[in-house]
Amino acid sequence: MIKLSTKGRYGTRLMLNLARHYGNGADAVILKRIAEEERISIRYLEQIIIPLKINRLVKSVRGAGGGYSLARGPEDIRLSEILRAVEGNCCLVECLEDGSYCEFVGTCPTFDIWKGASDLLRDYFESLTLRDVMARAGKKGRKAQARAGR
Amino acid sequence: MIKLSTKGRYGTRLMLNLARHYGNGADAVILKRIAEEERISIRYLEQIIIPLKINRLVKSVRGAGGGYSLARGPEDIRLSEILRAVEGNCCLVECLEDGSYCEFVGTCPTFDIWKGASDLLRDYFESLTLRDVMARAGKKGRKAQARAGR
DNA sequence: CGGAAATCAACATTGTTTTATAGGAATTAT
DNA sequence: ATAATTCCTATAAAACAATGTTGATTTCCG
Ligand code: FES
Ligand code: FES
Secondary structure, eight states: OEEEOHHHHHHHHHHHHHHHTTTBSBOOBOHHHHHHHHTOOHHHHHHHHHHHHHTTSEEEEOSTTOEEEESSOGGGOBHHHHHHHHSSOOOSSGGGTOTTSSSOTTTOTTHHHHHHHHHHHHHHHHTOBHHHHHHHHHHHHHHHHHHHHO | OEEEOHHHHHHHHHHHHHHHTTTBSBOOBOHHHHHHHHTOOHHHHHHHHHHHHHTTSEEEEOSTTOEEEESSOGGGOBHHHHHHHHSSOOOSSGGGTOTTSSSOTTTOTTHHHHHHHHHHHHHHHHTOBHHHHHHHHHHHHHHHHHHHHO
16 A cells, blocks of 8 residues: 555665765775665666766766765765655655646545645655664664674 | 555545445445545446455445445544555555565664654554544535635 | 776666456345 | 346556666776
8 A cells, every 4th residue: 555665665775875885985886786785686776876866866986996975974865855866756645746636636535634644754754864774773783783692 | 655555545535435424324325426426437446345345344235225334433444444454454665564575674774764654654544533534524625615605 | 008897877678566447247126 | 027236357558666788988907
């Protein structure tokens, strides 16, 4: 029913991977490496990264020694930007952004319901930056290590 | 990216339509009428109502004079039930319910993020009954009428 | 310098799922 | 019997997901 598309999921993991390698000497990360680390088809990643580039969330360097890198710091990129970039929009139902999509938007009893849900999601993803996600994942990783070490 | 499927949307409007006709003398509502009122293909509605029936959210009466009606009162049916019924599950990403869907659920940095969003949505739809939605729509309708009357 | 290798870029193709339509069989009231 | 209705199965069309092929640009190295 309400499914996050693979583009949204893969795009986020792609950006998160770039964020992990951000500003540590090696300038650009090649897509092949991300594909291997994230176990995602490189061909598919190539398609997904295009809108990320267009929306200036990543920079690319062509040719040997090239690759991709974040266009800004991880603390300055929000999940909502990524999700909006890989899809055209970021709303739960079309009618929220395209008034002509449904016939009677003005009187539709479900419109407000979907809008409420959509706002909820938007605020949530708006509140999370790549750095936040990395921080959370860091904690989680340490916990997992602790469990394994016992 | 995060789209509510047409099954979810149509299913909700279908149930809301049944809710409006609930307990007002005429026992069952025929699907043809709902299809006309909601401007949704009757053939498609037929498919959507099947899981609603299986999950005991609606009752059906076959043959001439038959039709569908809510299995319980509108105050006792939550949107989450409808959405879960028309889709198999109600989670934003498969891995939340199917641990084998992703490879490294335990260490995936995005897992918790999607879970957070999924919980948000679940709580939201869990908190809304068909009666609540009707009440909201009623207010909205009166406002629209007031605007038109000026 | 000049070719080979590495890498991004662009386009085409295939496979899968979702959305929607179609036809008719089974059931029931009149 | 006939008409109205749900129920079942098949198929067509569109969107989404994934793979394949080729081309363009840059670096590296002999
Ligand atoms: S206005 Fe689009 S779902 Fe009602
Ligand atoms: S575990 Fe499924 S998205 Fe990471």
